[in-house]
Amino acid sequence: MNRRLTLSTALLAITLPATAADSQCSARSNAQPPAVVELYTSEGCSSCPPADRWLSSLKGRSDVLALAFHVNYWDNLGWPDRFANPATTARQRLLQRASGWPYVYTPQVVHNGRDWRGWSGASVQPLPRSTLTVSLERQGQRVTATLSGAAAGDALAGYWAVLEDGHASRVRAGENAGSTLQHDHVVTLYKPLAVWHGAPAEAPVLDLPPSQGGSARRVAFVVTDAQGVKPLQVAVLGC
Numbered sequence: 673m674n675r676r677l678t679l680s681t682a683l684l685a686i687t688l689p690a691t692a693a694d695s696q697c698s699a700r701s702n703a704q705p706p707a708v709v710e711l712y713t714s715e716g717c718s719s720c721p722p723a724d725r726w727l728s729s730l731k732g733r734s735d736v737l738a739l740a741f742h743v744n745y746w747d748n749l750g751w752p753d754r755f756a757n758p759a760t761t762a763r764q765r766l767l768q769r770a771s772g773w774p775y776v777y778t779p780q781v782v783h784n785g786r787d788w789r790g791w792s793g794a795s796v797q798p799l800p801r802s803t804l805t806v807s808l809e810r811q812g813q814r815v816t817a818t819l820s821g822a823a824a825g826d827a828l829a830g831y832w833a834v835l836e837d838g839h840a841s842r843v844r845a846g847e848n849a850g851s852t853l854q855h856d857h858v859v860t861l862y863k864p865l866a867v868w869h870g871a872p873a874e875a876p877v878l879d880l881p882p883s884q885g886g887s888a889r890r891v892a893f894v895v896t897d898a899q900g901v902k903p904l905q906v907a908v909l910g911c
Contacts, residue, residue: 697911701806707736707796708894708903710782711857712764715753716746718847723779726792728856731837736796737892737906738857739833743778751846755839755855755884759862763831763900770899785902799903806893806907815909817876817893824870827898832878834861836886860884867898 711727713720730738743764744756764776773787781791784799807818815832822828839855861881865872876893883889888910895905 696811697909698807698809699907699909700808701802701804701905701907703801703803705799705802705903705906706734707798708784708906709736709738709788709791709796710763711738711740712743712760712776712778712780712782713740714743714746714756714778715841715843715848715853716749716751716846717778720779721848721851721853723781723791724853724855728854730796731856731888735798737894737908739835739859739892740855740857741859741862743776745776746778746846749846751843751848754841755858755860757862759864760859763862763864766899767901770901785896799906802905804895804905806895806905808891808893808907808909810891810909810911813880815878815880815891815893817878817907819871819876819895822870827867827869828895828904829867829898829900830865830876830893830895831900832861832863832865832876833859833892833894834878834880835890835892836860836884836888838887839885858884858886860886864900 711723713724727738727740730736741760741763742753742755743761744758745761747753747756767782768776781788804821809816836858837856839858841853843849843851843853865876891909893907894903896903
């Protein structure tokens, strides 16, 4: 009995620090930010799967932040995309208004804030070097961002994005009926922030929602210009 108790105690001592480490971690941006590639896509769009596969090919790269924003304006054509929501669609509309595009479409790739029609077979380009620094720290289910390096008069904005890989959907209606679609870099939560000047009055905080069942979950914090369009700095937390 004592031997069993000693063994159980030893196993508990090994397990507890690992669990604590899983919920406490940090990340910091680099002076050379990665490219930011936003794909606007839908499971109801027959021309979207090739773009989804291209975005998946960017997995594992530290020089690019890939984000799959699923939009909801295809949902009324027979297949509701389970990853689409009004917030992700609103981001594409925001880019349209700010950039003067005549319309939105899928699949649309936005590369460092600009519409990018030539994405297939092309190379992504990093953002310009930045004096901004973003640090992310996770404590339990809360992630806090700390920003520095901005001038007092700089008008900035930004957003949180929670990303998941490894999703699959068997589509039973609409243009992709009968297909099984694979998704990576899925934005399962998008949370834009209001404009701030210099440093934010309060540190931006994100309370993590439950996972949607994907793998390789990540949290990204993207600093943008005041319009929310052009990315300036990026930090990604992979724990």
